[in-house]
Amino acid sequence: MQGEDFRKMFKTYQFQAGTGKHTVYLMATATESGIMIHLIGGEVPHLGAVVLSLPRPSRSNPERTSCTTSVLPLAAHKDELAAKMVAETITRQISKPVTVAAGLHIKNATQKDIITLMQNSRNAALQLIDAMQKDFSFS
Known part of the structure; x- marks a missing residue:
C-alpha cells in the first residue's frame, strides 16, 4: 500500500508528562494488532530495556484481562521497571x-x-x- 491507504492502517500518538529532568515522552504507534511504544526521558534518553506484554484472561477472573510479559534489559539498566509497568497497564486496558x-x-x-x-x-x-x-473500539 502507498500514501493515504497505508496511513489508514495505523495511528500515531505523542504525550509527555512531568517537567524538567523528570519529563517523560511517550510516542506510540497503534495498529489493529498491537501497540508499539517508545518511552524516553530524564536527562539522558537512551535504550535501556525492551518489553513485550501479551494479553490473556486473568486466572482469578477470566472475564478480566491480565497479561504475560517478557523483559529484555540492557546490562546495568533499570529501565525495565517503567517499561514493564507501562506495557502491562496498557495491555490490561486495551487487550x-x-x-x-x-x-x-x-x-x-x-x-x-x-x-x-x-x-x-x-x-x-x-x-x-x-x-x-x-x-478506537477495543473488545
Missing part, C-alpha cells in the same frame, strides 16, 4: 499486545527521582489509553 522500548535516566538519581519518573511514565500511559479509547 492488545504492547511493546515498549524504554530509556529514562537521571544522573545520580535519588529514590524520589525514580518514583517521579515512574509516576510520569504511568501518567503518559494513561493519556495514551484515554486517547486510544476515544479513537
Whole structure:
C-alpha cells in the first residue's frame, strides 16, 4: 500500500508528562494488532530495556484481562521497571499486545527521582489509553 491507504492502517500518538529532568515522552504507534511504544526521558534518553506484554484472561477472573510479559534489559539498566509497568497497564486496558522500548535516566538519581519518573511514565500511559479509547473500539 502507498500514501493515504497505508496511513489508514495505523495511528500515531505523542504525550509527555512531568517537567524538567523528570519529563517523560511517550510516542506510540497503534495498529489493529498491537501497540508499539517508545518511552524516553530524564536527562539522558537512551535504550535501556525492551518489553513485550501479551494479553490473556486473568486466572482469578477470566472475564478480566491480565497479561504475560517478557523483559529484555540492557546490562546495568533499570529501565525495565517503567517499561514493564507501562506495557502491562496498557495491555490490561486495551487487550492488545504492547511493546515498549524504554530509556529514562537521571544522573545520580535519588529514590524520589525514580518514583517521579515512574509516576510520569504511568501518567503518559494513561493519556495514551484515554486517547486510544476515544479513537478506537477495543473488545
